[in-house]
Amino acid sequence: MAELDHWHPVLFADELGKKPAPVRVCDRELVVFRASNGQATLGALADVCPHRGMRLSEGRVEGGRLVCPYHGWSFAPDGEGKSPATPAARPCADAFEVVERYGLIWIKRRGVDAAFPALDVSGYHFIGKTRHRAEAPLEVTLDNFIEVEHTPEVHALLGYPRERMAEVTCEVTSTERSVRVYNEGPQKALPRPLYSLLQIETGDSFVDDWTTWFSPVYTVYDQYWFDPATGQRRPNALRIAIFFVPVTAGQTDIFALSYALAAPWERYGLNAFAYLLTRAFVVMELRRDVTLLGKLADKSPELRGRTLSRFDKPLGLARKRIESIYRGRG
Amino acid sequence: MREETEVIVVGAGPSGLSVGACLRSRGISFEILERSGEVGSSWRNHYERLHLHTVQRFSALPGMPWPPGTPTYPSRAQMVAYLDAYARDFELHPRFGEDVRSARREDGGFVLRTEANEYHTRALVVATGYNRVPNIPTWPGEASFGGSILHSSRYKNGDPWRGKRVLVVGAGNSGAEIALDLWEHGAKPALSVRGPVHVVPRDLTGVPSQLSSLFLFSRLPPKVADAISLFALDRLLGDLTPYGFTRPKLGPISQVIVEKRIPLIDVGTLELVKQGQIDVVKDVRSFSPGEVHFVDGTTRPFDAVVLATGYRTGISDYFEDAEGWLDERGYPRYFGEPVPGAPGLFFIGFRNPLTGALHDIAVEAERVANYLAGEKR
Numbered sequence: 276m277a278e279l280d281h282w283h284p285v286l287f288a289d290e291l292g293k294k295p296a297p298v299r300v301c302d303r304e305l306v307v308f309r310a311s312n313g314q315a316t317l318g319a320l321a322d323v324c325p326h327r328g329m330r331l332s333e334g335r336v337e338g339g340r341l342v343c344p345y346h347g348w349s350f351a352p353d354g355e356g357k358s359p360a361t362p363a364a365r366p367c368a369d370a371f372e373v374v375e376r377y378g379l380i381w382i383k384r385r386g387v388d389a390a391f392p393a394l395d396v397s398g399y400h401f402i403g404k405t406r407h408r409a410e411a412p413l414e415v416t417l418d419n420f421i422e423v424e425h426t427p428e429v430h431a432l433l434g435y436p437r438e439r440m441a442e443v444t445c446e447v448t449s450t451e452r453s454v455r456v457y458n459e460g461p462q463k464a465l466p467r468p469l470y471s472l473l474q475i476e477t478g479d480s481f482v483d484d485w486t487t488w489f490s491p492v493y494t495v496y497d498q499y500w501f502d503p504a505t506g507q508r509r510p511n512a513l514r515i516a517i518f519f520v521p522v523t524a525g526q527t528d529i530f531a532l533s534y535a536l537a538a539p540w541e542r543y544g545l546n547a548f549a550y551l552l553t554r555a556f557v558v559m560e561l562r563r564d565v566t567l568l569g570k571l572a573d574k575s576p577e578l579r580g581r582t583l584s585r586f587d588k589p590l591g592l593a594r595k596r597i598e599s600i601y602r603g604r605g
Numbered sequence: 606m607r608e609e610t611e612v613i614v615v616g617a618g619p620s621g622l623s624v625g626a627c628l629r630s631r632g633i634s635f636e637i638l639e640r641s642g643e644v645g646s647s648w649r650n651h652y653e654r655l656h657l658h659t660v661q662r663f664s665a666l667p668g669m670p671w672p673p674g675t676p677t678y679p680s681r682a683q684m685v686a687y688l689d690a691y692a693r694d695f696e697l698h699p700r701f702g703e704d705v706r707s708a709r710r711e712d713g714g715f716v717l718r719t720e721a722n723e724y725h726t727r728a729l730v731v732a733t734g735y736n737r738v739p740n741i742p743t744w745p746g747e748a749s750f751g752g753s754i755l756h757s758s759r760y761k762n763g764d765p766w767r768g769k770r771v772l773v774v775g776a777g778n779s780g781a782e783i784a785l786d787l788w789e790h791g792a793k794p795a796l797s798v799r800g801p802v803h804v805v806p807r808d809l810t811g812v813p814s815q816l817s818s819l820f821l822f823s824r825l826p827p828k829v830a831d832a833i834s835l836f837a838l839d840r841l842l843g844d845l846t847p848y849g850f851t852r853p854k855l856g857p858i859s860q861v862i863v864e865k866r867i868p869l870i871d872v873g874t875l876e877l878v879k880q881g882q883i884d885v886v887k888d889v890r891s892f893s894p895g896e897v898h899f900v901d902g903t904t905r906p907f908d909a910v911v912l913a914t915g916y917r918t919g920i921s922d923y924f925e926d927a928e929g930w931l932d933e934r935g936y937p938r939y940f941g942e943p944v945p946g947a948p949g950l951f952f953i954g955f956r957n958p959l960t961g962a963l964h965d966i967a968v969e970a971e972r973v974a975n976y977l978a979g980e981k982r
Contacts (some may be wrong), residue, residue, distance in 0.1 A: 315879035375872070388768035388791035397656040397872065398676025499674065509739055540676055540812065553873040 277603050280387040281491035283520045284379040284530045297322050299522050302508040306332040310339040318352030318384045321369035363475035377561045378404055384555055392493055394516050397533035403554035407561045410569040414576035416527040417519050419564050420494055422456045424586040433560050435460045447588045454592045455486040470551050474510050475500045489600035512536040533557050606722045610636050613726040615882040617644040617699040620732035620954030620966050623666045626695040627974030638702035647687035647736040653762045654786045655681040657813045657963030658870045667967050709925040728949035728977055735955055738919035746892040757913040763790025769908040772897055776802055780913030781874040784883050791974030801853035803868035818959035831856025848878050849885030867957050
């Protein structure tokens, strides 16, 4: 399988209105549109008219069809085209499968039977969705998200304290399809009011337990706290799914869907307020990641020749699976 | 072997275990008979993707809240772990592998027979659940179909069906979620909707439907509750007729109360139906090699069929002269209260109100135990 044989998020669903939207994914330029015939049908086509090469994203939607702004040729979501001036012509645009789920628009190539990324958020409560663009290749971007060694330097709230990094455990397990990393260590000191808001105590242990999958490339994080003396878990936990979408060879979009365990209606709405802050934290921490990634001197995904730490084991495991599962090589 | 006991509870699912825990705390001796080798066997065998449709805070069994870290809707695996912990904490030791083959009233008590044993008991609590026997309809030409036809009780996940065209028969909660699971695994599912059905999102604008039901609908006259919910559903979901879902004449709340039918609680299937990812088709008329024929005269090719056609209680299969206590669909007419004319007999866990089956079981189990404790005194 090749990259576009897997489902990729390309847009927030609420960004796609009546107008067609251009998107770039895996170095392909596509146009996504919503039918205006009252149906919930979506279409995704190569963003170029097969007639004379116009950008279809400059066109308009009429009923269930996308109309080219140049000569008025129109295309159905399956690519079937009509030319008003040449009724006998049977033009065909390059069509992709498209679906709206979890508040995102997803696309993949037609005719391949890829599974939709598994994301069990039943019983979790949606906090928010974010998108950031890293000026780095897919592998190098993913690297940043599958080790915690960078958290004391890069992050304000997420992760572990610098002076106690040596205590942080890092257990890596893998299957043919996934790489799981379990980190456990002391929670970094936080501003005082956050403890009660997040329902945690000073001295709590923080667990960052994630699994990375490769069809498409995404990581689902379970983050929670417990009392190290009793092992008792704190009431809240976060589940964050991050999808890594190559835009070009050197750019990667990061779509994050964040969920909380604690229901917003609990604690008289205080949780709803905690959601707002959590969403802001996720945005802030992701911005720090992508800013840093943009400053890398060497963005080559090659790991050979580098000196690696005890936290870097997942990087090599992920490389192999990106090659075999995501890119379908070897 | 012949045994005499005070109380026999048949079934070690949520209902049977709850009654056991309530009897234990009242100091009443009892035995639980379970046909499988484990507690909660239905929950162990359900498809993997299943979650409770009800909120864990209102779905706890008597005496044991869900542990911290449990999501609002616990997963099937979490439910199994919870039932294991429940049996362990209340020291419930069901007799496993005891399949009740026959039960009858005798001398003011009950006689139950399993393969090896005969039990004589003063009181009997039937907690075998509404999932005891799969409903497996048959159609003409089925044998010639060629593809596999399996009941939803044998469906685990969509992995084996990637790229396959699979027909899911029955648009209940299992059918709709299995169609969704198949789609997520890269299969091409179609959902056969056999009759009119109400569709209710699991969460109404972020608030679980169970909570709205508990706090609002259970206190209003059903007609008023129907009107409010239909008004809300129209605005939230729109008209579903073009997608193949027709609405029953009876409102969703009345249907639960009068017909004991719960609506389809949507966990994401509808979004895919509306986008044309999952096709909705009519009721099946017949099969031919590789094809299914529908009552509207259409024919479509399929590689496999999943029958999400539900279950029956199967009580009358083993309980002699039980018909008088059962309704036309085989569900007991009496819940958590003594059965008229059959002192010592109780049924528990056979209804599924909007407020949630587990919530109901928790209430009923206490009541059953109170009746049994009262009789003893």
